Every structure is written in structure tokens, then in C-alpha cells.
Amino acid sequence: MKDTHESAAEENTTDLMAGKRITLDEMAVELAGIELRLRQLARAAEVPATPVELADDIENLRRTATTVREMSKRMGFLARIVEGDVPLAAVFSGTNAPWGAAARGTDRTDYGGPAIVPTEWQLIRLAQDGKRATAAGRETTTYPAAMDGVGIGWESKTAQARRRRERDAAVAVEVLRSTCERCSAGEGEHCRTKNGRVSEQPHTGRLREAEATVDARLGYLGDNPVAVPDV
Known part of the structure; x- marks a missing residue:
């Protein structure tokens, strides 16, 4: 399961965008800022407060900055495309x-x-x-x-994969909140095999019940979200 503190930090993206979703233009500007910060950090690392040679890290920072700069330029060009400036x-x-x-x-x-x-x-x-x-x-x-009329309720493949992982993690937690009718595993206990061995794979009935509970809570229908808000 993902670290909850890290997940909460990653989800805090409100300062990156003016609206509900980030624009390509905003991405281009943010990436340009990150590139500059990386180059500044590389320059500062040339003279650390204690005598430690950081040549490899400095070079890596500058290589990463170059990659980020290329991404920024690409996002800027894509921003012009989506605005209709490019045939x-x-x-x-x-x-x-x-x-x-x-x-x-x-x-x-x-x-x-x-x-x-x-x-x-x-x-x-x-x-x-x-x-x-x-x-x-x-x-x-x-x-x-x-693209007229395309995109209403659209969600990227990356977002879908993330939502799927979040759903699977929630199901794993929910399984341990219920009892298993097949092996009598109680709350907080993993299912057991016929010979009494502990198994992290729950019995189908217990898993199905957990999936139904989580899907109802998250708004899923099987593997897929029932609806993606049009924002």
C-alpha cells in the first residue's frame, strides 16, 4: 500500500492551477520554474557548507534540468496546438x-x-x-x-491506473474488516487454507463482498468508475 503521507502530498495540486484542472500552458510555466530551480540547486551544490564532492549529483541535476526544459518547451507547443494556433x-x-x-x-x-x-x-x-x-x-x-464534443468525462490512462490501484488498496483493507464465511477468519485476520495455513489471498466470497462495499463507496462499476465528473 502507498505511504499515506506521500499520497496526501501528491494530491495537493491546487497551487499548480488556476482552475479545476491544469492547463498545458500552466504545465509549461511550472516546468520552466522547476528547471531553473534544479540549475540553481546544482550551482549551489558546487560549494557545499562541508567538504563533500558532489560532482555526480551536480551533473545529474543538470541532466534532469535539461530533460525538464525539453518537456516545458513541448508543453508550450502543445498549449498552442490546443488553443488552435497551429494548423x-x-x-x-x-x-x-x-x-x-x-x-x-x-x-x-x-x-x-x-x-x-x-x-x-x-x-x-x-x-x-x-x-x-x-x-x-x-x-x-x-x-x-x-476535438469538438470530445473529452466530456474523459480520464487519462494514467489517472485510470492510479484510481485502479487506489481501489485495489481499499479492497485489501476492507477484506480484513469482514469475516469469512468459508474459513471463519475474523476481523483483522487473513483467510486460511483447508490445512490452516494463513493466506493473503482471501476466499472469493469475502473478496467479492469487500469489492462490492468499496465500489459502492468509490462510485465504481466493476473495474471502471461509474462516472468521471465533467470539470
């Missing part, structure tokens, strides 16, 4: 496969399904293709136009 190709080059709202109902097995919600790298590629399309006089689109 984008209407389809993926080489496949003529649509994306965004136009990809609804399409079947692109070779690409794992339609790219209704494009990745950052797909957007950058679409921007590159859009630049060439503009020069050739071909049709282009913009992110707002292509």
Missing part, C-alpha cells in the same frame, strides 16, 4: 485515418483502435504534417475543431 493535418499521414471526433465509429485494428483522443506525440506529428499540408495548399484543421 493540423486532418488525417494521419500514410493511412488517411481520421482522429478526434471524426474517428468515432471507425475501426483501425492496426493502430489499436481509433485515435479519438490523440497522444502528445501524435499531435506533434499532426502539426508537422499540417505545416506541410499548408505549404502544399491541402486541407488542415485545428485542435478545437477536430
